[in-house]
Amino acid sequence: MITVHHLNDSRSQRVLWLLEELGLPYEVKRYQRDAKTRLAPPELKAIHPLGKSPVLDDGDVRVAETGAIIEYLLETHPGSGLRPEAGTEAGRRFTYWLHYAEGSAMTPLLLKLIFGVIPDRVPFLARGVARGISKAMNAHMIDPQIAAHTALWEAELTRSAWFAGDAFSAADIMMSFPIEAGGSRVAYGPDKPRLKAFLQTIHARPAYKRALERGGPYSYA
Structure with a gap:
């Protein structure tokens, strides 16, 4: 078992x-x-x-x-x-997104989380400085990275319905967490209709429920 x-x-x-x-x-x-x-x-x-x-x-x-x-x-x-079958375009896309989901995608999202809690984890007298550092890090480093990644996800879903092509695959399961986490960090606006639709579609799957x-x-x- x-x-x-x-x-x-x-x-x-x-x-x-x-x-x-x-x-x-x-x-x-x-x-x-x-x-x-x-x-x-x-x-x-x-x-x-x-x-x-x-x-x-x-x-x-x-x-x-x-x-x-x-x-x-x-x-x-x-x-x-x-x-997807190995050696095909769908197979190569599958491999990329399977590894990208934990390799590149989660780093800025994790940094967003860490710098969001830092001000509350330092001594009271240092919180003002910590808030300033967190704000600067988000504005100049973290948020631009998240914007770049979410733009990539939206563009990929413009190519096909799913991340490895026209058929649902385990690559979509892997990508679900960074997309869900990304939506919780930075809400997807009207410029990200495919990401919003992707979340609605996977959340409606019986297996997901x-x-x-x-x-x-x-x-x-």
Whole structure:
């Protein structure tokens, strides 16, 4: 039996979604973030040295990192139609977006989150300075990067309905988290109609809804 070590409001929601799309039986072991720090609980360090989620157990096999888990599930359960054929244009796009989602996309979003909480985490007398630094970092470095990335996503969805082509794939599952997180950091306006439509479409998928039921509250949906 597959077991997913699942942290609320995290990347691991995508693993539950993929398992639902594949129609595989699985168990969920839930972990809750600290209400104040938003950090994962120490219990996760017993599962993985970094104390991060997701981690998937499949019998004697343990896999960490969302992209690696998705590749593992697609390799061990072929024929799902969720991975385009290797060597094709769709296959190359699939590989790019699968790795880009955690490689390039999440860095500015994580920085946005960190600099957003810094002013509240420093001593009171230093908060004014911290707010000034955070504001400058957002204005001159972080926000322009997020704008560039979201423009790339919008442009890609102009090429085709999905990130790897005309068919839904696991690349769309991988891209769901940065797009959801991006929408929570910087609301998508009228210049991002395809991103807004993408979110509406994936949130309406039956497998996505079932994954939410299994995973519990998920702020980004």
